[in-house]
Amino acid sequence: MSLRVLSLVLLAIVVQRAAAASKTKEWWKDAFIYQIYPRSFMDSDGDGIGDLKGIISKLEHFVDLNVSAIWISPIYVSPMADFGYDVSNFTDVDPTFGNITDFSALTAKAKALGLKVILDFVPNHTSDKHPWFVNSVKRIKPYTDYYVWMDGSLVNGTIYPPNNWLSVFGGSAWTFNAERGQYYLHQFTTGQPDLNYRSAAVITEIDAALTFWLDHGVDGFRIDAINYLFEDIEYLDEPRLFRPDLPVDDYETLDHIYSKDQVETYTLLKSWRKLLDTHSKKDKETKILLTEAYTDMPQTIKYYDAGSNIPMNFMFITPLDNRSTTRDFKRNIDAWINDVPKGHSPNWIVGNHDQHRVATRYGRKRADGFLMLAAVLPGTGVIYYGDEIGMEDRNMTFNETVDPAGCNAGPQRYRLKSRDPERTPYQWDNTTNAGFSTGNTTWLPVHPNYKELNLAAQKIDPSSHYSLFKKLVALKKMPIIDSGEVEVILVGYEVMGVVRKSPDVAPVVLLMNFESYPLVIDARTWMNIPEEMTVLVSSVGSGIPSGVTMDTTEILLSAGASVILTG
Ligand SMILES: *[C@@H]1O[C@H](CO)[C@@H](O)[C@H](O)[C@H]1NC(C)=O
Ligand SMILES: *[C@@H]1O[C@H](CO)[C@@H](O)[C@H](O)[C@H]1NC(C)=O
Ligand SMILES: *[C@@H]1O[C@H](CO)[C@@H](O)[C@H](O)[C@H]1NC(C)=O
Ligand SMILES: *[C@@H]1O[C@H](CO)[C@@H](O)[C@H](O)[C@H]1NC(C)=O
Ligand SMILES: *[C@@H]1O[C@H](CO)[C@@H](O)[C@H](O)[C@H]1NC(C)=O
Ligand SMILES: *[C@@H]1O[C@H](CO)[C@@H](O)[C@H](O)[C@H]1NC(C)=O
Ligand SMILES: *[C@@H]1O[C@H](CO)[C@@H](O)[C@H](O)[C@H]1NC(C)=O
Numbered sequence: 269m270s271l272r273v274l275s276l277v278l279l280a281i282v283v284q285r286a287a288a289a290s291k292t293k294e295w296w297k298d299a300f301i302y303q304i305y306p307r308s309f310m311d312s313d314g315d316g317i318g319d320l321k322g323i324i325s326k327l328e329h330f331v332d333l334n335v336s337a338i339w340i341s342p343i344y345v346s347p348m349a350d351f352g353y354d355v356s357n358f359t360d361v362d363p364t365f366g367n368i369t370d371f372s373a374l375t376a377k378a379k380a381l382g383l384k385v386i387l388d389f390v391p392n393h394t395s396d397k398h399p400w401f402v403n404s405v406k407r408i409k410p411y412t413d414y415y416v417w418m419d420g421s422l423v424n425g426t427i428y429p430p431n432n433w434l435s436v437f438g439g440s441a442w443t444f445n446a447e448r449g450q451y452y453l454h455q456f457t458t459g460q461p462d463l464n465y466r467s468a469a470v471i472t473e474i475d476a477a478l479t480f481w482l483d484h485g486v487d488g489f490r491i492d493a494i495n496y497l498f499e500d501i502e503y504l505d506e507p508r509l510f511r512p513d514l515p516v517d518d519y520e521t522l523d524h525i526y527s528k529d530q531v532e533t534y535t536l537l538k539s540w541r542k543l544l545d546t547h548s549k550k551d552k553e554t555k556i557l558l559t560e561a562y563t564d565m566p567q568t569i570k571y572y573d574a575g576s577n578i579p580m581n582f583m584f585i586t587p588l589d590n591r592s593t594t595r596d597f598k599r600n601i602d603a604w605i606n607d608v609p610k611g612h613s614p615n616w617i618v619g620n621h622d623q624h625r626v627a628t629r630y631g632r633k634r635a636d637g638f639l640m641l642a643a644v645l646p647g648t649g650v651i652y653y654g655d656e657i658g659m660e661d662r663n664m665t666f667n668e669t670v671d672p673a674g675c676n677a678g679p680q681r682y683r684l685k686s687r688d689p690e691r692t693p694y695q696w697d698n699t700t701n702a703g704f705s706t707g708n709t710t711w712l713p714v715h716p717n718y719k720e721l722n723l724a725a726q727k728i729d730p731s732s733h734y735s736l737f738k739k740l741v742a743l744k745k746m747p748i749i750d751s752g753e754v755e756v757i758l759v760g761y762e763v764m765g766v767v768r769k770s771p772d773v774a775p776v777v778l779l780m781n782f783e784s785y786p787l788v789i790d791a792r793t794w795m796n797i798p799e800e801m802t803v804l805v806s807s808v809g810s811g812i813p814s815g816v817t818m819d820t821t822e823i824l825l826s827a828g829a830s831v832i833l834t835g
């Protein structure tokens with residue numbers, strides 16, 4: 269066989285592989301998902317709070333970025349004690365955000381634009397204003413056992429909670445209800461009673477709610493706080509941890525062996541998987557589940573087999589300070605790539621509404637590096653609104669604090685707990701309220717840096733965060749990212765490198781300088797890559813222009829800078 273024929277045969281094989289791959293390709297596997305915090309995205313009516321019509325008016329932004337899906341934080345009817353994570357009706361939209369007609373308009377327009385819509389679902393608890401809870405207090409059937417009710421213990425005429433469990437937001441996880449004469453469990457605020465998932469009626473109600481939204485055109489759900497769904501039925505005290513640095517009623521002072529991560533969770537998730545699958549068949553497109561559980565690696569991986577497509581990987585988020593080393597990152601990335609079960613893919617969460625913004629966690633310079641890492645590694649990347657323009661936290665005074673997690677912590681400690689700093693309005697342009705609202709005030713103050721840091725300014729700047737992120741979305745769709753070999757290499761302990769290789773195509777290489785000083789590195793020797801490579805993208809302020817050819821034996825990376833090379 270001549271060389272020419274051989275190469276034609278090889279080409280045919282390659283093409284065939286690509287065709288087979290694209291047939292089984294799931295839309296969310298080599299994609300970016302964009303989280304919208306609806307109160308803060310776009311306000312259509314000037315009341316200072318973002319809403320569904322606001323989101324609809326900005327859907328083109330996602331088409332422009334070319335992200336695959338938006339995930340919308342809760343929009344359900346809610347007294348807003350926890351800004352929508354306290355639901356009082358699972359099958360209707362809160363008037364703050366609009367109504368169900370607006371929601372249907374949103375999914376219809378999104379569909380027309382080729383965008384998927386994922387809804388945040390909050391199954392652990394409802395609001396205490398939910399009619400189910402109101403009826404449960406009165407022991408009205410069938411609601412009597414919809415919640416976790418327990419008798420208190422009476423000691424010398426005083427009534428005490430059934431056990432020592434603590435709420436995530438501080439204080440006892442139990443609140444006495446005088447009308448019913450019992451305590452109810454609330455793993456979050458007192459206004460968020462935990463549903464009782466040992467009640468078949470509750471499971472039926474929740475299934476009905478999921479079905480309702482699938483019928484309204486959603487492409488999947490992000491399940492909030494899934495590992496809090498079940499509690500051990502013995503209700504024993506949880507072991508105390510030695511934490512003299514914390515107040516005695518701080519959540520972190522207990523080892524939550526009975527109130528979190530119970531095995532029953534996985535069985536319940538499987539039933540939701542089945543429910544979604546019937547709709548996938550109907551719509552001929554996979555409905556997906558993202559699961560949120562801040563827990564250890566083995567518990568997280570188990571969610572894949574129970575039906576989660578994206579058991580959220582918080583490894584970029586949980587090292588909340590700058591102390592994590594390149595070695596820690598490499599170990600964790602390797603674990604995620606190796607431990608994900610066959611047929612599934614990893615995911616990389618850059619930020620969310622519960623954590624300081626990536627630009628604040630890692631500093632402006634390093635933040636781009638984490639977006640680049642989420643793009644270069646295989647699997648799904650998830651960003652939080654504003655990450656694409658490098659939005660930063662805004663400090664709040666205690667008076668400005670509205671988040672229950674911050675308010676409950678009091679004026680001395682609120683900064684440690686409040687999530688308001690990462691929830692400020694989106695910075696569209698340099699006009700009043702950053703173009704977010706025409707109102708006189710906004711529900712949280714706009715970050716004062718909006719005059720310089722905004723989408724409009726970045727759109728006309730080819731070296732902005734926005735321009736960088738657009739290139740990363742395109743990079744994520746390259747076949748080598750989905751299916752090429754992955755190698756994480758430390759260049760010394762100061763630089764982390766990721767090499768992606770695939771037969772017959774040029775490698776893609778990411779280099780991240782973790783240090784706050786410039787470094788000259790010989791990446792070629794460390795990483796076994798070509799001597800000459802072209803810059804695909806670089807972090808803002810790195811001083812490295814896109815498109816230039818670099819000598820990989822001698823790469824200068826300024827403090828915190830990252831670069832992606834190919835060729
Ligand atoms: C957006 O992504 C799709 C694939 O998901 C691709 O076909 C299309 O070319 C991309 N659009 C742009 C403008 O890059
Ligand atoms: C939720 O709202 C819908 C629409 O207003 C209503 O039909 C339904 O009864 C409500 N559900 C509950 C449990 O109140
Ligand atoms: C939703 O609000 C719009 C006005 O914004 C109105 O036209 C529509 O009838 C409302 N739909 C429902 C179901 O109330
Ligand atoms: C209850 O009262 C008795 C008698 O006054 C006392 O000895 C005991 O310590 C009290 N127990 C608690 C838990 O306060
Ligand atoms: C991390 O470092 C950057 C500067 O490199 C700094 O701006 C940021 O505040 C630091 N974050 C923490 C939590 O220490
Ligand atoms: C925000 O508050 C923290 C903690 O008090 C402080 O270290 C930091 O400098 C403040 N940042 C700004 C931009 O004011
Ligand atoms: C905080 O608010 C209270 C009452 O609303 C007011 O009395 C106080 O002066 C405010 N403090 C600051 C620092 O703004």
Ligand SMILES: *[C@@H]1O[C@H](CO)[C@@H](O)[C@H](O)[C@H]1NC(C)=O
Pocket residue numbers: 314707708
């Ligand atoms: C905004 O403030 C102006 C001037 O104080 C006032 O006339 C107007 O009614 C206010 N608008 C709203 C929506 O509150």
Ligand SMILES: *[C@@H]1O[C@H](CO)[C@@H](O)[C@H](O)[C@H]1NC(C)=O
Pocket residue numbers: 697698719724725
């Ligand atoms: C506001 O932004 C526009 C472009 O988006 C720019 O032309 C204008 O100079 C900016 N104005 C100020 C005051 O910065």
Ligand SMILES: CC(=O)N[C@H]1CO[C@H](CO)[C@@H](O)[C@@H]1O
Pocket residue numbers: 350353354390436456460492493562621622
């Ligand atoms: C991590 C976390 O707690 N996420 C959400 C869990 O649920 C609570 C209560 O609904 C929300 O406040 C959090 O945002």
Ligand SMILES: [Ca+2]
Pocket residue numbers: 311312313314315316317318319364
């Ligand atoms: Ca509004």
Ligand SMILES: [Ca+2]
Pocket residue numbers: 392455462463496497498499
């Ligand atoms: Ca629970």
